[in-house]
Amino acid sequence: MITRFSRGALPAAVAAALLAGCTSSAGTTGAATGTASPAATTGTPSAAPTPTATPTPTPKPTGEADPALKPFYGQQIAWAPCADDPATDKVDESTVQCGRLKVPLDYAHPAGDTLEVAVVRNPAVKQDQRVGSLLLNPGGPGGSGVAMVKRNPTRFEGPLHDRFDTVGFDPRGVGETTPLSCLDDRTRDEWSTTDAPGADHGKVLADACQAKYGKVLPFVGTRNTARDMDVLRAALGDKKLNYLGMSYGTYLGSLYAEEFPDRVGRVVLDGAVDPSVPLVQHNIAQYAAFERSLKAFAADCTGKNPCPLGKDPDKAADKLADFLDGLKEKPLTTASGRKLTANAAWTAVIDGLYGDEQGWESLRNDIGWAMLRDKGDYLLARADSANNRDKDGRYAVSADAYTAIHCADGATDVPTGEALQAAYAEMAAKAPLLTRHEPSLAVFDPDCRAWPFRSTEKAHPIVSKSDATIVVVGSTGDAATPYASAEKLTAQLGKAVLLTREGEGHTGYGWSACIRTAVDTYLVDGTVPAAGTRCASDPAQ
Numbered sequence: 001m002i003t004r005f006s007r008g009a010l011p012a013a014v015a016a017a018l019l020a021g022c023t024s025s026a027g028t029t030g031a032a033t034g035t036a037s038p039a040a041t042t043g044t045p046s047a048a049p050t051p052t053a054t055p056t057p058t059p060k061p062t063g064e065a066d067p068a069l070k071p072f073y074g075q076q077i078a079w080a081p082c083a084d085d086p087a088t089d090k091v092d093e094s095t096v097q098c099g100r101l102k103v104p105l106d107y108a109h110p111a112g113d114t115l116e117v118a119v120v121r122n123p124a125v126k127q128d129q130r131v132g133s134l135l136l137n138p139g140g141p142g143g144s145g146v147a148m149v150k151r152n153p154t155r156f157e158g159p160l161h162d163r164f165d166t167v168g169f170d171p172r173g174v175g176e177t178t179p180l181s182c183l184d185d186r187t188r189d190e191w192s193t194t195d196a197p198g199a200d201h202g203k204v205l206a207d208a209c210q211a212k213y214g215k216v217l218p219f220v221g222t223r224n225t226a227r228d229m230d231v232l233r234a235a236l237g238d239k240k241l242n243y244l245g246m247s248y249g250t251y252l253g254s255l256y257a258e259e260f261p262d263r264v265g266r267v268v269l270d271g272a273v274d275p276s277v278p279l280v281q282h283n284i285a286q287y288a289a290f291e292r293s294l295k296a297f298a299a300d301c302t303g304k305n306p307c308p309l310g311k312d313p314d315k316a317a318d319k320l321a322d323f324l325d326g327l328k329e330k331p332l333t334t335a336s337g338r339k340l341t342a343n344a345a346w347t348a349v350i351d352g353l354y355g356d357e358q359g360w361e362s363l364r365n366d367i368g369w370a371m372l373r374d375k376g377d378y379l380l381a382r383a384d385s386a387n388n389r390d391k392d393g394r395y396a397v398s399a400d401a402y403t404a405i406h407c408a409d410g411a412t413d414v415p416t417g418e419a420l421q422a423a424y425a426e427m428a429a430k431a432p433l434l435t436r437h438e439p440s441l442a443v444f445d446p447d448c449r450a451w452p453f454r455s456t457e458k459a460h461p462i463v464s465k466s467d468a469t470i471v472v473v474g475s476t477g478d479a480a481t482p483y484a485s486a487e488k489l490t491a492q493l494g495k496a497v498l499l500t501r502e503g504e505g506h507t508g509y510g511w512s513a514c515i516r517t518a519v520d521t522y523l524v525d526g527t528v529p530a531a532g533t534r535c536a537s538d539p540a541q
Contacts, residue, residue, distance in 0.1 A: 079099045091151055091152070091153070096153050097120065102115075102117075113215075115216070117171075118170040119169045121166070124161065124162060130163060132265075133164060133167045135233070136148055159524045169232060173404050179397040180404050182209040185394055203450050205400070206451050220401075230263060240265030241264060243266075247270075251275055257470060266523050268523065269489065271475070271506055272473070274484075275492070278415075279409075279413055280444075289482040291430065291432070293353040325342055327345050334375070344380055356503055357504050407451050414444075427439060471519065472486050473501065473507070477505060499535070500533065514535030
């Protein structure tokens with residue numbers, strides 16, 4: 001399950017994704033208003049005019065109340081069995097249903113161009129006890145909800161699949177919804193492994209994306225996707241939105257709650273992002289959390305046999321970082337002839353820290369093959385997986401959605417001058433091992449500075465007037481979305497409860513039966529977990 005907020009949250013992923021797209025006025029929150037004429041005054045010629053209050057302008061209706069959007073909200077999705085993919089011989093995709101949802105390209109001008117959102121539905125097993133639809137977002141930005149349901153239709157077997165139609169959709173720019181992929185595979189191969197990213201990478205990517213997707217990029221962004229999600233809610237026949245969002249999907253869910261508070265149903269936000277924090281500050285907090293996880297992994301290694309990092313837990317992390325950085329000068333050759341560079345090796349190691357302690361043995365072995373046997377094949381395979389590269393050298397479609405969506409959501413928050421120097425200093429102080437490799441790529445993850453599209457969207461505390469109680473899930477050892485972010489999002493949402501998982505790894509639902517039970521019960525029955533509930537992670541198998 002893709003649940004990353006930053007696609008790799010590390011140098012290699014950044015080098016492959018420099019820059020992004022920004023929304024136009026369709027991605028802003030302000031409703032259009034007109035200027036009202038003063039009311040007429042009354043009185044006699046000899047008397048002073050009686051002051052009369054200027055009427056408050058009537059806000060432009062939004063969402064389902066906007067007459068211009070009625071055709072979109074009233075549509076019915078034509079469902080049909082999905083085409084079976086012969087490449088996935090263990091899964092029959094035709095067991096679930098595929099459809100398309102028409103939405104405006106620009107919500108400020110709904111009579112103009114449209115685009116189609118790819119949607120997939122796995123109908124509830126117990127239709128006579130069906131609660132409704134449960135929309136899913138696996139994270140990213142760039143994760144495909146369609147693939148999430150199609151490739152593993154049994155993922156939510158049990159209470160959720162029994163009582164809900166589980167519905168995945170691809171946000172704008174992702175998967176089968178106007179996928180964004182601006183570079184050829186050879187260029188992407190070079191960028192994802194190079195230890196010396198070119199200063200012109202941002203300009204090259206910006207030009208390529210503008211040439212291929214210039215008409216769409218101004219309208220790619222999370223707020224427009226939240227609006228698409230409300231149209232989908234209505235087309236599915238649900239009065240309120242039931243939703244499970246992971247990692248970046250928590251930001252999407254938060255914006256939905258802000259924009260459509262009266263449509264919030266049972267919503268779970270797992271692996272929470274703090275929407276009040278600009279992207280650079282998020283990156284600093286995230287790298288600091290990964291640094292902590294790296295040290296925890298390295299210290300744990302020293303108690304195992306064998307461990308390529310020695311027996312001193314205070315020196316193990318430095319030894320690993322020295323080895324990884326040393327690949328800049330002496331990359332390892334793999335059986336394929338490709339090189340394991342420092343960039344690729346860091347990608348592999350940090351990607352391994354998205355999992356919990358149960359995955360550390362595999363990561364430890366892969367590092368051992370590289371450090372003790374000079375074989376980088378396993379770490380390179382990890383890096384390829386993190387960068388969505390298949391064995392034939394092809395990269396996944398929507399490879400640049402991560403960049404485009406991030407920058408659409410925060411292109412106005414790019415630091416310069418003294419603020420930039422302060423960000424570099426703070427990053428170096430909080431994550432010295434991870435960021436000494438290439439500090440600029442850690443701060444700008446991704447780099448929106450040269451992108452031609454801009455919006456007014458800014459990081460801000462979420463203000464939702466919903467009466468519904470939202471459940472936020474945070475994991476104490478989550479490096480990709482640190483636990484403090486879950487605490488802050490819970491406080492911002494007002495009527496929300498925090499459900500805590502104790503342990504390493506990104507998000508909570510997949511790592512704890514206790515979390516799954518609490519979330520499933522809330523979604524199915526509406527029973528809100530008690531405030532302060534804490535859950536243990538699943539024991540090692």
